Amino acid sequence: MHALQLKGPFDFDHRTDAPAPHPGPGQISVRLATAAICGSDMPKVRSTADRRSGTTGFPIHECVGYVVDADPATGMQAGRRVLAMPVQEQGLAEVYLAELAATHAVAADHLTDAQATLIQPIATVLYAAGKLAADLSGRRVTVLGLGPIGLLTAHVLSRRGAVVTGVDPVIRDPALTAAFGLTRHVRDTAAAWVRRDPEPAEICVEAVGHQQHTLRDAITLTGHSGTVLAMGVPDEPDYVVPFETLLRRNQTLIGSITPTWQEWFGSAEAYLCRHLDELGLLLTHHVAITDAASAYRLYDRPAADRLKVILTADWSRS
The missing domain is CATH 3.90.180.10 (Medium-chain alcohol dehydrogenases, catalytic domain)
Known part of the structure; x- marks a missing residue:
């Protein structure tokens, strides 16, 4: 064989x-x-x-x-x-x-x-999206990472009414990002986007993984009473996160990977x-x-x- x-x-x-x-x-x-x-x-x-x-x-x-x-x-x-x-x-x-x-x-x-x-991968995204509200009409969502999982997540959440911003330094065809429901593509890293102090997201999806930085950025980018949905696969068992920010903003951190x-x-x-x-x-x-x-x-x-x-x-x- x-x-x-x-x-x-x-x-x-x-x-x-x-x-x-x-x-x-x-x-x-x-x-x-x-x-x-x-x-x-x-x-x-x-x-x-x-x-x-x-x-x-x-x-x-x-x-x-x-x-x-x-x-x-x-x-x-x-x-x-x-x-x-x-x-x-x-x-x-x-x-x-x-x-x-x-x-x-x-x-x-x-x-x-x-x-x-x-x-x-669609099953993975639908399972994760199921942990959020079914109706996201008008909710501000930021997706960090516009690889296949990030794009699929944008697709699913935009069709629930979310207004989705995607953050990824890689060039993507505007026709592609529009097809997947993004209203805006920020061509930069998450760390650089944090420094530009954008309007806080109500939901921030971390779809990069393999390092700790973007999860910390997701917490920083999320506003009071917001939700951070962590989908990126970790390469190490322990992460250091800005817990005081998470706590004082009354945020919810949701992990999701295997349904x-x-x-x-x-x-x-x-x-x-x-x-x-x-x-x-x-x-x-x-x-x-x-x-x-x-x-x-x-x-x-x-x-x-x-x-x-x-x-x-x-x-x-x-």
């Missing part, structure tokens, strides 16, 4: 002798069709520090494919197209294992395999189908899986024309 194995930062071996997995209780095996790189994958590719580093197929988790075999108790039939998150993020393989609890049978035939990968997937995948697919014209704009690059190192390097460099990078399961190219 074909599979990739990370042997060093941004360096993969292409194996042709990897053993094919067999599903255990509650599991299915899936033939990979497409996978989408996520920002949370990047620390795992930049370093081999993760305990799973070097295991076959690591690291990817936004995967769509077709059922090969399944524990009969799952009710999954061979050939069914699924969005299925790999066990231990080991999806860079011709066939991988997934738990039923992290699997969704894709119902919409008109979605391409690449488009269907968006169901997982109970089965409760949100269906809603996410429906949301994707309703807004496919806009959300499909996130898919900007397609790279053969055998050139995964180049794909991860591409994702690692912020660029005006780069959002989601899709790996296609073409194992014949090398």
